[in-house]
Amino acid sequence: MEELENNSINGLIYYCKSMIEQIERLKKDSNYLTAIKTIAFVSMLLYYGEQHLDDIYLAFLKTNFVLCDTEISFLEKINEAIASCHSLKRKNLGEFFRHCPGTFYNVIAQKNLQTKKYKFQRTVYVLKTTPDEILLKSIIHQMNHVVNSIKKPILGNSYTESSRMGISLDSLNFRESEGLTVEETINELQLREMMTEVLKLSSYDIREQKINEVLRKCSSHESLFNNQTGNKKLDAIAKIVQPLYLDPNFKSLLIEKRLSGDLNAIQKEFDSKIYDDAYIYLLSFCELCNTSSVYEEDAKALVKSYLINSKKTI
């Protein structure tokens, strides 16, 4: 039985690795990250299920990985990206990439004025001196944002078009963003679950040598699997959002609708148990949590109301 399981895990790894290699050949990328990307791919596939294989494949296909040899060149690339990116009015940018050491994700949406269609340029910048196990965790984090933005990357009408990253929206005309803090929190909560898949993988006898090596490094670094992001704001919000995230009803809806880009369905479910626009309030309170503890209490109260009313309707 054990041997059979071992063979099927090795088969799955071989299958995902060949897809990553095919993408790398197509894009003329180096094979420097093949092992790490493969583990990220497998852990996401185990987490989301094979019905989402296409979303994961497309996320890797549509993302460019730029390798930086030194910290200086990495920071230069980030600064260039910030300077050239329209959507980077985000004040809290620096704060967010501290909990994803060694990587930086940037997306640029450009509209073709004739066809009215958007073209996306998604880039993950990678600092090569980052240890493999830390890089793996950061790449899963970034790619999970991408997997959850492949479908319906633009939402709204021509007046209020927004670029979507998971459950967060970045208005393209008004330079406003919504839900970024909760998006980061949900992404981190999912990352913890995906790291459990990584830990499981490391208990098998993996035949691909480099992949085996990275998995060994992961399993010997317990800190990779703890539940802290290293970012005080996100850790505080994770505590508020987690009970909602763990509600089985809400969780399955959130996972599927975040993938499909049907954000209205998430809002509708939350609002239906409390009051209209309660979901928008929750997103705003979480955004403001670090400015006053009042907002933290308000956010907690909304989550509590949802959970109580949700139980009543079952």
Ligand SMILES: [Zn+2]
């Ligand atoms: Zn993030």
